Amino acid sequence: MFGRLTLEAFQHDWIEYAAGLSMVFGALATVILLTYFRLWKWLWKEWLTTVDHKKIGIMYIIVSFIMLFKGIFDAVMMRLQQVWSVGDSMGYITASHFQQVATAHGVTMIFFVGMGLMFGIINMILPLQIGARDVAFPALNSISFWLFTSGAMFILVSLIVGEFAGTGWTSYPPLSGLKYSPGVGVDYWLWTIQISGVGSLLSGINFFVTILKMRCPGMKLMRMPIFVWASFATMIMVMFAFPILTATLNMLTTDRLIDTKLFTTEAGGNPMMYINLIWAWGHPEVYILILPAFGIFSEVVAVFSEKRLFGYKTMVYAIFVITFLSFIVWLHHFFTMGSGASVNAFFGIMTMIIAVPTGVKVFNWLFTMFQGRVRLDTPMLWFLGFAIVFVLGGMTGVMMSIPAVDFQVHNTLFLVAHFHSVIIGGVVFGFFAGYSYWFPKFTGIMLNERIGKWAFGFWLSGFLLAFMPLYLLGFMGATRRLDHYEPQTGFFPLFAVAGVGAILICIGFGLQILQILVSIKENKKDLSGDPWNGRTLEWSTSSPPPHYNFAHIPEVHSIDPFWEMKKEPEMKKKPLHEIHMPSNTGVGVYLGALSFIFGFAMIWHMFWLAILSAIIMVGCLIARLYEKNTEYYISVEEIKRDA
Amino acid sequence: MKNHYKIALVVLAIVVAVVATILFIQNNNIPVLDPKGIIGQKQRDLLFITTLLMLIVVVPAIAFTLIFAFLYRKGRPNATYRPEFYDSHLAEIVWWGVPSIIIIVLAVITYQSSYALDPYKPIESDKKPITIQVVALEWKWLFIYPEQSIATINFIQFPVDTPINFEITADAPMNSFWIPQLGGQIYAMQSMRTELHLMATEAGVYRGCSSNLSGEGFSGMVFQAKASSEQEFNQWVKEVKNSSKFLTLDEYNVLVTPSEYVPASFYKLEKQDLFNYILTK
Numbered sequence A: 001m002f003g004r005l006t007l008e009a010f011q012h013d014w015i016e017y018a019a020g021l022s023m024v025f026g027a028l029a030t031v032i033l034l035t036y037f038r039l040w041k042w043l044w045k046e047w048l049t050t051v052d053h054k055k056i057g058i059m060y061i062i063v064s065f066i067m068l069f070k071g072i073f074d075a076v077m078m079r080l081q082q083v084w085s086v087g088d089s090m091g092y093i094t095a096s097h098f099q100q101v102a103t104a105h106g107v108t109m110i111f112f113v114g115m116g117l118m119f120g121i122i123n124m125i126l127p128l129q130i131g132a133r134d135v136a137f138p139a140l141n142s143i144s145f146w147l148f149t150s151g152a153m154f155i156l157v158s159l160i161v162g163e164f165a166g167t168g169w170t171s172y173p174p175l176s177g178l179k180y181s182p183g184v185g186v187d188y189w190l191w192t193i194q195i196s197g198v199g200s201l202l203s204g205i206n207f208f209v210t211i212l213k214m215r216c217p218g219m220k221l222m223r224m225p226i227f228v229w230a231s232f233a234t235m236i237m238v239m240f241a242f243p244i245l246t247a248t249l250n251m252l253t254t255d256r257l258i259d260t261k262l263f264t265t266e267a268g269g270n271p272m273m274y275i276n277l278i279w280a281w282g283h284p285e286v287y288i289l290i291l292p293a294f295g296i297f298s299e300v301v302a303v304f305s306e307k308r309l310f311g312y313k314t315m316v317y318a319i320f321v322i323t324f325l326s327f328i329v330w331l332h333h334f335f336t337m338g339s340g341a342s343v344n345a346f347f348g349i350m351t352m353i354i355a356v357p358t359g360v361k362v363f364n365w366l367f368t369m370f371q372g373r374v375r376l377d378t379p380m381l382w383f384l385g386f387a388i389v390f391v392l393g394g395m396t397g398v399m400m401s402i403p404a405v406d407f408q409v410h411n412t413l414f415l416v417a418h419f420h421s422v423i424i425g426g427v428v429f430g431f432f433a434g435y436s437y438w439f440p441k442f443t444g445i446m447l448n449e450r451i452g453k454w455a456f457g458f459w460l461s462g463f464l465l466a467f468m469p470l471y472l473l474g475f476m477g478a479t480r481r482l483d484h485y486e487p488q489t490g491f492f493p494l495f496a497v498a499g500v501g502a503i504l505i506c507i508g509f510g511l512q513i514l515q516i517l518v519s520i521k522e523n524k525k526d527l528s529g530d531p532w533n534g535r536t537l538e539w540s541t542s543s544p545p546p547h548y549n550f551a552h553i554p555e556v557h558s559i560d561p562f563w564e565m566k567k568e569p570e571m572k573k574k575p576l577h578e579i580h581m582p583s584n585t586g587v588g589v590y591l592g593a594l595s596f597i598f599g600f601a602m603i604w605h606m607f608w609l610a611i612l613s614a615i616i617m618v619g620c621l622i623a624r625l626y627e628k629n630t631e632y633y634i635s636v637e638e639i640k641r642d643a
Numbered sequence B: 001m002k003n004h005y006k007i008a009l010v011v012l013a014i015v016v017a018v019v020a021t022i023l024f025i026q027n028n029n030i031p032v033l034d035p036k037g038i039i040g041q042k043q044r045d046l047l048f049i050t051t052l053l054m055l056i057v058v059v060p061a062i063a064f065t066l067i068f069a070f071l072y073r074k075g076r077p078n079a080t081y082r083p084e085f086y087d088s089h090l091a092e093i094v095w096w097g098v099p100s101i102i103i104i105v106l107a108v109i110t111y112q113s114s115y116a117l118d119p120y121k122p123i124e125s126d127k128k129p130i131t132i133q134v135v136a137l138e139w140k141w142l143f144i145y146p147e148q149s150i151a152t153i154n155f156i157q158f159p160v161d162t163p164i165n166f167e168i169t170a171d172a173p174m175n176s177f178w179i180p181q182l183g184g185q186i187y188a189m190q191s192m193r194t195e196l197h198l199m200a201t202e203a204g205v206y207r208g209c210s211s212n213l214s215g216e217g218f219s220g221m222v223f224q225a226k227a228s229s230e231q232e233f234n235q236w237v238k239e240v241k242n243s244s245k246f247l248t249l250d251e252y253n254v255l256v257t258p259s260e261y262v263p264a265s266f267y268k269l270e271k272q273d274l275f276n277y278i279l280t281k
Helices: A014-036 A040-048 A053-084 A095-129 A138-157 A185-213 A226-258 A271-304 A312-328 A330-337 A341-353 A355-369 A378-401 A403-409 A413-443 A449-475 A492-522 A561-567 A587-603 A607-626 A636-642 B002-027 B038-071 B089-116 B216-220 B230-242 B249-255 B274-280
Strands: A579-582 A631-634 B130-137 B140-145 B150-153 B155-159 B164-170 B175-179 B183-188 B194-198 B204-210 B223-228 B265-269
Touching: A014 A040, A040 A053, A053 A095, A053 A138, A053 A413, A053 A492, A095 A138, A095 A185, A095 A226, A095 A271, A095 A413, A095 B216, A138 A185, A138 A587, A185 A226, A185 A587, A226 A271, A226 A312, A271 A312, A271 A330, A271 A355, A271 A378, A271 A413, A312 A341, A312 A355, A330 A341, A330 A403, A330 B183, A341 A355, A341 A378, A341 A403, A341 B089, A355 A378, A355 B038, A355 B089, A378 A403, A378 A413, A378 A449, A378 B038, A403 B038, A403 B089, A403 B183, A413 A449, A449 A492, A449 B002, A587 A607, B038 B089, B038 B183, B038 B194, B130 B155, B130 B175, B130 B183, B130 B274, B140 B223, B140 B249, B150 B155, B150 B230, B155 B230, B164 B175, B164 B183, B164 B274, B183 B194, B223 B230, B230 B265, B249 B274
Parallel strands: B130 B164, B155 B223
Antiparallel strands: A579 A631, B130 B140, B140 B150, B150 B265, B164 B194, B175 B183, B175 B204, B204 B223
């Protein structure tokens, strides 16, 4: 009946209990509050079943922030162990627990913070920037979000029921195979990524079609904002890369479930094939995260320099050079597998070529500032922080692209420092820039600038303290995922500094939460809809925008259309028309919940439940196909009332 | 006035960080930057050349970031504002061109060094190389000296200035075999045989480890690599050969079971083709 789920799955050490219980209490408190204020109906109608891209975007961001909290907590736990577990002391958690924390940190940050923030911001902004009223497939968008959330749930539930994988976030076999990891940890890992991965793939298709088919009149491809171009390239990568991930995970799943021996070291299996496949997805994945961040910076720099983006066309070309190259560099993740000099040299050179278009983008941003009028508001500060940190991260990246150098730093903390430089410096700073830039658009209130700047200061200094020592630690021979070391190595002082950095980052994150609360309390309204003197269409509508986005679909004649519109004298008001909008649907929530049950059943080998939930899932989809009231009209009177 | 305060504080922090880093590097052993092996030295030189080449682009990028943000900040009196300057062929040529030239130079270096420092390439020397067969186990390293007919756990010794041919496999999840002070690493994989060629140029005891997560005991897969004179090495081999422990197949089957933080131990090799046995197991 319960497969391999027994009471033993609920037995943990005190730290896991504390984490699990605090989570359960958090959930309980939410339920009680919702019941007390009688908000369930509101929650269901206004949020959970919504197909409004803006609300879905906000929900993505909320989930991502919760996961970011967890990811940062994991990171602090790891650093604590690393300053504690030296020589005779074995620290406060077991090696196996440490490795689970390390794996959970990676998975959380890549799939549920990086991807979540990316899809969140794309959801909120992209349709507005192309002058559309929604995405191409609104119900599918809701399904994507719920699959993403359902995937995130596995990581959280694994704290209470069973365990998480301790195999590193890429879970290489044979370690992740049945022989060396017979427990449920790797299965949790598989289903958390598999389900959220399907959601990402569906989103990729959705936004690809949205960009191609839903642009407002006059918005030719070469007039699209760079954020839209970046998202477009990203969606192409999502569509090509995520099927590889799905297939790879499926193969590992069958290996673990019915012993297909695809990635075992005996009977003709080959783990090296897995390593190739996971990185054939994994490398484009890195660019899937960074390109939208590049797009955000392109918007922010132009607006806060009060100047058009420098070299628009080159920016577009650079994006597509990066997109193409991202698919032919995956082998640089394992130069040390012994592929031979010619293969290593090819992938090394391909990798370093990526530095050229990336460098071009950086210089284009910098020359957007050149002879502009630079306003140092929070979004721009994030950009400046990015420019410095990311360039350093890029430099260490090129160093590692040379196979002979990589042999000395591969899998060390030097590598860890490198990818945190580009992911925190690039992706995270990018999304924070976008978050502080677009927050007034989505909530109608301005963020408290003062706290925002302090948060930036803590994040930047925390980042530098937490990761610069890791470059040196890598040179000292400290490998990643290390839960214990001898005092003679001399690692300790640097780990201690890194720990201080992690604490500063925590404070920075705490300040960001405080910033939201203070801003809500201050309630400084943005009545203009255009607080930053923006250039693109999202600023032409009110803050927050009406759920149909635009009363009139805008017409575009140039790059930076809103900037041009503002220069022109007031145009004659066109007559209003009825607006055709998609209706809310619960299908996303149902599919998300069912896919969670399905995954959970597969993890614990409750096959009857897996089959049952799969059947209901198909039933849900069929029922959705026969649903009649999937769209409605907004009358002219109602639009007038809003205006 | 307040801003000057902040800038001074930032400059002070940077100075403190730089001084602390220099002091730290001087007072600590940084194996990758201070290699004692011929491969490691070449890899370190390559690291420095690459860094210098990259700085040609990195320094201007960071400098421009700070300078432009300062010079063109809104409200600075007499700052030029030229919003129509958003396109320049000359500028584009410079920043597609200069990085491209650097990357071409780096590509040549990459191509050459990939062959020159290929871990599979034997090191040329007058001395006869020593073969050490490496087996990653859960969670310790087994070293087999087929020519000397001995085996060790978590310890190797070899003469200085003599090439060492490592033949590497695993009877465990994937590991990566690495002695930072001598030179780069290579994966140790079950049913696969990889190679690594290193040569120590200075006597000493160096730390070796696994750099790829391989399960619970992974952090304890640390071993010592001792480079000594040839005389000392021969002496050591003799001592090990006189030891009473034999590495038989039965003993190996005990070794293969998981254990953590295993101290160094020494064996006389009984099963001569043990490495091939493990490889084809």
